Amino acid sequence: MRALVMTEAGGAEHSHVLDLEPPRPGPGQIAIDVTHAGLNFVDVMARRGDGGYTAAWPHHPGKEVAGTVRALGAGVTGPAVGTPVVAATRTGGLARVAVADAALTVPVPDGVPPHVAATTPLGLATTLLLLTDAGRFAPGESVLVHSASGGIGTAVARLLPHLGGGRLLGTVGRPEKAEAARRHGYDAVHARGTDPADLAARLRAANGGRGIDLVLDPLGTAALDLDLDLLAPGGRIVLFGNAGGGVPDPLPPLPRLLGANATITGFSHNGLLTHAPAKVAAAIRRALDLLATGALDTPVTVLPDLTAVPAAHDLLAAGRAEGKYVVALH
Template sequence: MRALVMSEPSAGSDRTAVRDIDVPRPGPGEVSIDVAHAGINFIDVMARRGDPGYASSWPYVPGLEVSGTVREVGPGVSGVLAGERVAAFTRGGGFAEVAVADAALVVPVPETVPTAVAAAAPLMLATALLLLTDVARVQPGETVLMQAAGGGVGSAVAQLVPVLGGGLRIGTVGRAAKVAAAREQGWDVALVRDADLVAGIRSAAPAGVDVVLDPAGTTLLDVDLDVAAPGARIVLFGNPGGGTPDPLPPLGRLIGGNVALAGFSISRLTATAPARVSGALRRVVELLADKRLDVAITEVATLAAVPEVHQRLAESRGSGKYVVALQ
């Protein structure tokens, strides 16, 4: 079968190519899926760079979210049937014609939800939902700020905030050319991360922001704290630059500001609390089926085109959510 294979770590796409590999078989508690679409994510870039903990071994087939049809059910699996239309988290291997997933992380997808959209549900939509509900616990009318809001998770957050009853949505982007796209994704206010960022956020939300979602490691944490309202929740959920993040702020700054600081990792949650993750995936699929949630995606036609998308993401040139067609 065809698969996208990273032969060894690299800063570029020179070690990534489409190859023929063996078709995987599901083990106990697993299913195999004939992949229709697979989601493309920045976490693939982190694996490509060789950041610790992202590629299980080399050569490595990336891809952590797929949609398609169940091909084969492994021993001990119940509640998932061969031929069923599904979306799933994978532990890698998603950029292939056949992928294997833990049955606990597979959910059914109704015919009314296109497979291209369903492929964006696990890492993009379920992550956004868990960030807002389980971690930040957004309340009706609350203001939500998201740093680096131009990507897939950012677009999902922008769409989910009003569904959950939230209030003003403020998103930040890396350069002025991305402001219009962020507004199209649903952000009420889109600001460039420059020297005037704190002033811009305070102008939009004079009383401060209630929820801050920050995928930029700790590089923007001072900004987050400067604009946080009393009782705000700041959620850190990424380290895109790799390496060791800067130290967290002194405890006195959190106590004095009545601010809560939390961390989130969807990959760790899939390993430690799969029921919570699959529950979030089921909910976003239901929202898609009910037309209460509508997210824009960019569909890439072939596996061979994925390395260029990875490079766009690596250079912060991407916008919104990308998925690749396998069928």
């Protein structure tokens, strides 16, 4: 079977499409004939060699797939071979055959195309969990998202109206990305320039002068000062990434948190896969159900085959990607 393999830390030069033996499901696992797999920034972090994103080289990237059940491992009674499913794979999703825990494999309801279903195990599930479980979003609250034009950023814009809506603000790393985020549904988007005070003033003005209730921040600690400045009393900041790589700064001193009545929460999809897989599976099901109603529109860019993935990872690595990318594997 064809699979994307990263042989060492670095760039696209170390990503190769190889012909490998298909993996077999172990106990409690399911093997899936993959038709579509989602691309995610976490694969780029592994490729860069960021600490904690790969246990060893070669690395087999890919953490979300759609396809059909190929084989059941010991102790697994369903879904039946041939059933359309999606799954959160720990590694190896960017391959024609992937293996996932049965607990993280979910049947796809009628009416959800596989290239869209492939965005649910990591992308849409994470977005739902960020807003609900970690962010405790309540209808009508204001939300600020950094990296608003990316995969998670655009998914927030698509999902928020289904959770009750609220004012949605975003930041992007380059001014030319602001329009893309607005097209996906952001009310206001500003580039993170060199003047944080000016950015804070613009974002506050865009929220009618009020503090922001929920901030979703994948930028390590780089924007944390800004987040705290903008936060409404009782507001929540969810830290869920470290896009720039490197060692994040320590969290702000306690008086700053007390004074701001701030909650800072960490979120890790990978952590939940290990410690609370049922939460991830429930979020995947909820995303699929929303998609099946036809009410949730999530545009994706479909790459024709695995050979196109390293260049797409380059776009993500350079901060030049827009929206969500999926690769076709059939």
